[in-house]
Amino acid sequence: MAERIRIVEPDDTSRLAEIGQLTALAYLADGLVDQAHPYIPQLRDARTRASEASLLAMADGESGDGTIVGTITLVPPGSSLVEVAQGDEFELRMLAVSPLERGRGIGAHLTQAALDMAVEQGAARIVLSTMDTMHAAHRLYERMGFARREDLDWVVVDNADGTVSRVSAAHAPEGAVRLLGYEWAPTAQ
Secondary structure, X not given: OOEEEEEOOOOOHHHHHHXXXXXXXXXXXXXXXXXXXXXXXXXXXXXXXXXXXXXXXXXXXXXXXXXXXXXXXXXXXOOOOOOOOOOOOEEEEXXXXXXXXXXXXXXXXXXXXHHHHHHHOOOOOEEEEEEOOOHHHHHHHHHOOOEEOHHHOEEEEEOOOOOEEEEOXXXXXXXXXXXXXXXEOHHHO
């Protein structure tokens, strides 16, 4: 089956709804959140990602008109979606692959497309953070040449509005989430 990766624009209402549902479904399927989790609205909010960053989606079919099977967000410097990037670093966020389509290399293809786009836009470094429990994601990023960057590690607690607050790792309350930082530099490849 052929797939196509493309940027989804903020006015592509039907695709944005599909991407939002897929992103939430991927996180739900992995047990990272439940339906009542305050992060669910952000996962579903593909419109903001398309407006504030480059929202990439992979769809089945050579023309890209089939079902969305995966998505990733490439966040440029200065975007309101930046979580750990500093200065001129780009950031990857919300890689999500349909639970029904895993094992086809979709996550790697989407990540590579985002890296290529960042390099085309002049990125010298791309960073990301991922939950410490997301072992499959860690393996993917390490296979793709990302290096651990412990200075980007952070611990968060969820807020009722879907945002998170950073907390000290030494004083993290029960239920806090540890995120691990990674970086990729095109010159290292």
